Amino acid sequence: MRDILTVIKFTMRDMLTRKSFIISTIIILVLIVLGFNVPNILKAFGGEDFGTQTVLISDQDQVFDHQLEVLQNAETGYKIELESLGYEEIQTKLEDGDINAAILIEKTDDGAKIRYIVENAATTAGLPESLDTALSTLYTSIQINKLGLTDKQLASLVPNFEYTLEQTQEEVVSGNIFVMMLMSVVLFYAIYFCAFQVSSSITTEKTSKIMETLVTSTSPRTIVLGKTIGIGIVGLIQMLIFLIVAVLSAYLFLGTEVLSSVLDLSHITISLGLITILYFILGYFAYAFGYALTGSTVSKPEDIQSANTPIAILAMVGFYLAYFTMTDPTGDLNIFASLFPFSSPFCMPFRVMMGLASGWDLALSIIILVATILVVAHIAIKIYSNAIFNYGSKMSLGEILKAYKQK
Numbered sequence: 001m002r003d004i005l006t007v008i009k010f011t012m013r014d015m016l017t018r019k020s021f022i023i024s025t026i027i028i029l030v031l032i033v034l035g036f037n038v039p040n041i042l043k044a045f046g047g048e049d050f051g052t053q054t055v056l057i058s059d060q061d062q063v064f065d066h067q068l069e070v071l072q073n074a075e076t077g078y079k080i081e082l083e084s085l086g087y088e089e090i091q092t093k094l095e096d097g098d099i100n101a102a103i104l105i106e107k108t109d110d111g112a113k114i115r116y117i118v119e120n121a122a123t124t125a126g127l128p129e130s131l132d133t134a135l136s137t138l139y140t141s142i143q144i145n146k147l148g149l150t151d152k153q154l155a156s157l158v159p160n161f162e163y164t165l166e167q168t169q170e171e172v173v174s175g176n177i178f179v180m181m182l183m184s185v186v187l188f189y190a191i192y193f194c195a196f197q198v199s200s201s202i203t204t205e206k207t208s209k210i211m212e213t214l215v216t217s218t219s220p221r222t223i224v225l226g227k228t229i230g231i232g233i234v235g236l237i238q239m240l241i242f243l244i245v246a247v248l249s250a251y252l253f254l255g256t257e258v259l260s261s262v263l264d265l266s267h268i269t270i271s272l273g274l275i276t277i278l279y280f281i282l283g284y285f286a287y288a289f290g291y292a293l294t295g296s297t298v299s300k301p302e303d304i305q306s307a308n309t310p311i312a313i314l315a316m317v318g319f320y321l322a323y324f325t326m327t328d329p330t331g332d333l334n335i336f337a338s339l340f341p342f343s344s345p346f347c348m349p350f351r352v353m354m355g356l357a358s359g360w361d362l363a364l365s366i367i368i369l370v371a372t373i374l375v376v377a378h379i380a381i382k383i384y385s386n387a388i389f390n391y392g393s394k395m396s397l398g399e400i401l402k403a404y405k406q407k
Contacts (some may be wrong), residue, residue: 003219007226008233011201015234025238029245036249053100054079055131056090061107065142076130087117094119103131112139181326183276184346188319191280191345194235195287196308198228199295202384203304220385224377228288235284236277275362276349282366283345285373287315293380314342322347339365341372 015021034041055078057068072080081099090102094117101124104115114135116127144154294307321343325334337347338357344365351357357365 003222004226004229007223008230011227011230012234014201015197015231021234025241028242032242032246033249033253036246036253040253052077052079054081054098056081056083056085056093056099056102057105058083058085058090058102059105060084060086061105061112063105063107063112064138067138067142070138071134074134076128076134078128078131087115090117103127103135181323184319184323184326184350187276187280187283187349188315188346190235190239191283191287192315192319194232194239194284195291197231197235198288199291199304199308201227201231202292202295203298203300221381224289224292224381224384228285228292232281232284232288236280239280272349272353275352278366279345279349279369282369282373286341286345286369286376287311289373289376289380290314293376293383296380296384318342319346322350326350335361339368341369344369 057071057080059068059082068080068082072082074080085093085102087104090099090104093099094102100118102117104117106113106115114127118124144157149157290311291308294311295304298304298307318340321333321337321340323346325331325337325347328334334347334351334356337343338351338361348357348362348365352362
């Protein structure tokens with residue numbers, strides 16, 4: 001036990017003092033803060049209306065009977081200006097950058113002609129749908145009022161439908177799919193990049209001959225377990241720091257109103273957080289021992305990428321299996337993804353969030369994942385022990401199998 005703790009401390013100290021680790025952590029923290037500050041940065045450079053296009057509406061023929069003012073308060077996504085201008089005056093405003101586009105309304109025998117004027121037609125697809133709908137609705141309302149209809153007749157023209165959303169499947173899904181997918185992506189990268197550090201660390205120490213010193217002091221089994229646990233602890237601490245900074249930045253720079261309009265966090269509970277952390281730890285160990293295996297088969301840093309390719313492919317398959325099944329949360333493939341050990345860390349926490357996983361489902365998923373970890377760890381330690389002093393080229397599959405069979 002003392003030897004494992006020694007290796008854990010050595011690994012953690014080595015990870016925390018690496019310039020690459022410190023610099024990458026600082027860069028990610030800065031990017032998180034800047035990312036949540038994007039609206040404030042844009043507002044500071046562009047003013048309160050930065051990003052909102054200004055559209056001028058000119059109705060010299062009074063087709064809309066002086067009632068266009070209501071569009072200035074409508075939610076069209078544009079800043080509406082009203083002026084009675086001709087085409088040449090509008091052209092000047094466009095060239096000066098005072099407006100982004102203009103709508104010139106002209107009366108015709110059949111009704112009205114709408115001229116949507118921009119400086120360069122190649123940059124637009126035509127009159128925006130929101131403005132088209134607002135103008136059409138207002139014009140219809142004006143014409144109906146001219147007919148002198150009673151309130152009952154006017155009410156009969158407006159649809160009064162009652163809408164409900166129903167599903168035929170018995171299982172009811174709850175939770176925000178966008179939040180689930182976002183958290184799945186974050187969980188995947190946290191597990192993947194932390195586990196990847198294991199192979200990189202083992203190969204680096206073989207190159208620097210530190211491994212020979214470690215082996216003379218303790219057993220290969222202790223080295224694999226200690227390094228895996230040490231890197232995992234550092235990775236978990238790093239992820240928690242990122243999460244805390246992200247949450248604080250979101251609430252400080254975006255505010256609760258913006259967050260509630262974009263993300264529904266009502267299903268994020270303490271129990272779900274604990275389950276997510278558990279699956280992060282188990283998922284990390286499943287992939288970390290796999291990377292420990294591949295790291296022990298090479299002795300040159302430039303061979304790490306090719307050696308890690310099988311594990312990387314397995315990780316991508318596991319992630320996309322969990323990610324795409326979220327579009328059909330009650331499907332059989334989703335159940336498989338929550339039990340398959342290389343995709344369950346990315347899938348099962350969010351089946352729990354959606355209310356689709358029973359206690360037995362959760363227990364079975366954890367049992368399968370733990371059993372997989374034990375098998376992979378056994379294979380990794382066995383191969384690591386027999387390939388630890390391999391300083392030649394990358395080991396072939398036959399050589400790896402031979403190393404595993406050796407006593």
